[in-house]
Amino acid sequence: MKDVQPKGSHFIDGAYVEDTAGRVINCVYAATGEVVAKLHSATPAVIAQALDSAKRAQKEWAALPPVERGRVLRRVADILRERNEALSELETIDTGKPIQETLVADATSGADALEYYGGITASITGESVPLGGDFVYTIREPLGVCVGIGAWNYPTQIACWKSAPALACGNAMVFKPSEMTPLCALKLAEIYVEAGAPAGLFNVVNGYGDVGAALVTDSRVDKVSLTGSVPTGRKVYAAAAEGIRHVTMELGGKSPLIVFEDADIENAVSAAINANFYSTGQICSNGTRVFVHADIAEAFAARLVERTKTAVIGDPLDPETNIGPMVTDTQRAKVLEYIEIGKSEGAKLLLGGGIPAGFETGNYIEPTIFSGVTDDMRIAAEEIFGPVMAILTFTSEEEAITRANATEFGLAAGVFTNDIKRGHRVVAQLEAGTCWINQYNLTPVEAPFGGVKMSGVGRENARAALEHYSQIKSVYVALSDVESAF
Ligand SMILES: NC(=O)C1=CN([C@@H]2O[C@H](COP(=O)(O)OP(=O)(O)OC[C@H]3O[C@@H](n4cnc5c(N)ncnc54)[C@H](O)[C@@H]3O)[C@@H](O)[C@H]2O)C=CC1
Numbered sequence: 001m002k003d004v005q006p007k008g009s010h011f012i013d014g015a016y017v018e019d020t021a022g023r024v025i026n027c028v029y030a031a032t033g034e035v036v037a038k039l040h041s042a043t044p045a046v047i048a049q050a051l052d053s054a055k056r057a058q059k060e061w062a063a064l065p066p067v068e069r070g071r072v073l074r075r076v077a078d079i080l081r082e083r084n085e086a087l088s089e090l091e092t093i094d095t096g097k098p099i100q101e102t103l104v105a106d107a108t109s110g111a112d113a114l115e116y117y118g119g120i121t122a123s124i125t126g127e128s129v130p131l132g133g134d135f136v137y138t139i140r141e142p143l144g145v146c147v148g149i150g151a152w153n154y155p156t157q158i159a160c161w162k163s164a165p166a167l168a169c170g171n172a173m174v175f176k177p178s179e180m181t182p183l184c185a186l187k188l189a190e191i192y193v194e195a196g197a198p199a200g201l202f203n204v205v206n207g208y209g210d211v212g213a214a215l216v217t218d219s220r221v222d223k224v225s226l227t228g229s230v231p232t233g234r235k236v237y238a239a240a241a242e243g244i245r246h247v248t249m250e251l252g253g254k255s256p257l258i259v260f261e262d263a264d265i266e267n268a269v270s271a272a273i274n275a276n277f278y279s280t281g282q283i284c285s286n287g288t289r290v291f292v293h294a295d296i297a298e299a300f301a302a303r304l305v306e307r308t309k310t311a312v313i314g315d316p317l318d319p320e321t322n323i324g325p326m327v328t329d330t331q332r333a334k335v336l337e338y339i340e341i342g343k344s345e346g347a348k349l350l351l352g353g354g355i356p357a358g359f360e361t362g363n364y365i366e367p368t369i370f371s372g373v374t375d376d377m378r379i380a381a382e383e384i385f386g387p388v389m390a391i392l393t394f395t396s397e398e399e400a401i402t403r404a405n406a407t408e409f410g411l412a413a414g415v416f417t418n419d420i421k422r423g424h425r426v427v428a429q430l431e432a433g434t435c436w437i438n439q440y441n442l443t444p445v446e447a448p449f450g451g452v453k454m455s456g457v458g459r460e461n462a463r464a465a466l467e468h469y470s471q472i473k474s475v476y477v478a479l480s481d482v483e484s485a486f
Contacts, residue, residue, distance in 0.1 A: 151227045
């Protein structure tokens with residue numbers, strides 16, 4: 001295995017920093033169980049250093065002409081693309097995701113975000129409000145120091161999706177990656193400095209949940225953006241409220257994918273595969289409740305099983321591999337437990353359900369398909385965050401909508417139909433932040449992304465994210481005399 005040990009556990013003020021007093025973080029390659037790097041969770045001294053330098057760098061950064069800030073972000077995008085191969089390899093080692101995915105969905109998506117926000121930095125402006133003589137103008141100001149906290153599944157992409165709009169608005173960011181995937185954000189921090197960002201503007205502190213918790217309540221912090229589970233979101237949202245801090249919460253889901261009887265079955269099967277087995281099922285927006293019209297359910301399931309059987313499970317660094325291991329053994333154990341729950345609840349196991357033969361080492365698990373699933377089963381109600389698909393059948397449009405919405409989550413939803421009116425009609429009634437018609441899981445940075453209900457608050461990407469990384473100052477300008485009562 002390549003040497004991926006970073007020069008320090010944290011990247012602060014333009015340089016690697018180490019403090020071995022922090023608890024050890026073992027970075028494990030999910031395909032073999034090998035420890036590939038050893039880091040240390042941030043100590044209070046490291047956290048203080050990161051926040052102090054971010055506070056200083058933010059002032060310098062916000063004072064630059066926006067066009068210059070945009071140029072730095074676009075340079076970051078260029079470097080990410082130039083180094084895509086090396087960054088993708090590192091992401092694969094960090095997460096266990098197949099290289100065929102990381103080459104197209106991680107640093108490249110991060111680069112898209114940096115390019116997008118680099119391009120609009122200079123057009124983040126206020127407005128002028130005429131009052132018939134007097135007028136008001138508004139200034140869109142940065143919030144200050146933002147904290148980003150990431151999940152393990154898309155470490156590079158999450159760090160870019162959070163930092164690009166934050167920095168475009170003139171903020172600094174201290175980013176804490178998931179303790180399970182600590183490597184990639186450090187590379188992004190190096191690249192920011194190389195591209196000309198002031199030292200301290202984007203710092204990375206690695207650590208466990210307690211480090212995240214310490215960041216969220218620190219008086220130097222003005223905003224917190226979390227990508228994580230609902231239970232963590234609830235804690236972080238509450239802790240941020242103590243200091244009336246701004247928040248963005250990108251949380252979990254149990255999203256519906258509805259396949260109507262008039263759908264193109266081959267496309268719907270492709271979408272169901274992407275919505276459940278990409279990244280070995282570790283995607284927040286996955287369409288894990290696949291509602292299929294009863295008339296086509298049998299044909300759909302048969303084709304789905306036939307195609308899923310051809311998936312190549314293997315070494316994630318092999319370009320032929322479609323399905324790699326899960327991020328940790330603990331996460332896999334949780335998924336295997338859900339598979340047992342599904343069986344005991346009476347769902348029919350159509351495919352998979354265990355550890356693939358010949359893959360006893362590493363955190364491998366088979367892509368798993370259940371049919372005959374009902375809404376009350378736990379495998380249909382709870383987020384599993386692994387490659388487990390539940391097929392449910394329905395007979396009317398109204399029924400499909402009602403059942404799709406009967407969840408506390410509201411991250412995403414998909415509809416497959418060849419009836420254009422039905423597609424729009426159904427999507428209009430679905431309680432989800434992101435919907436697809438005849439597609440699934442594509443998240444271009446030009447489109448806002450985020451959840452409703454328990455799946456989150458705020459939006460990432462697009463111009464919408466700017467609202468969540470800036471605040472408006474109103475300035476009243478009087479051209480007339482001041483009237484007073486006496
Ligand atoms: N909506 C979205 O955009 C996405 C949501 N997710 C969700 O993330 C979850 C999986 O990721 P996990 O890493 O297991 O989530 P998690 O909630 O366990 O951890 C997320 C991050 O929060 C940190 N953390 C834990 N406790 C904390 C605390 N008290 N204060 C501050 N930070 C704390 C962790 O160290 C980690 O960096 C799933 O539920 C998934 O749906 C994942 C990717 C995208």
